[in-house]
Amino acid sequence: MELTVRRKAFLEELPDLVRKAVEEYGTALNGIEIKEDEKGCYTVMITYEREPHR
Secondary structure (H helix, E strand, O other): OEEEEEEEEOHHHHHHHHHHHHHHHHHHEEEEEEEEOOOOOEEEEEEEEOOOOO
């Protein structure tokens, strides 16, 4: 099952946020998308694969 987590960040916080996502999700990480809004804040969409509960 693919899940997406949304985080808000300022430009100076982006490197740490991306690093943390890579460490936390590892090989399950499918992608990271970063979008800037009109106020200069960034929305980071972290998509990863999760095994279904059994």
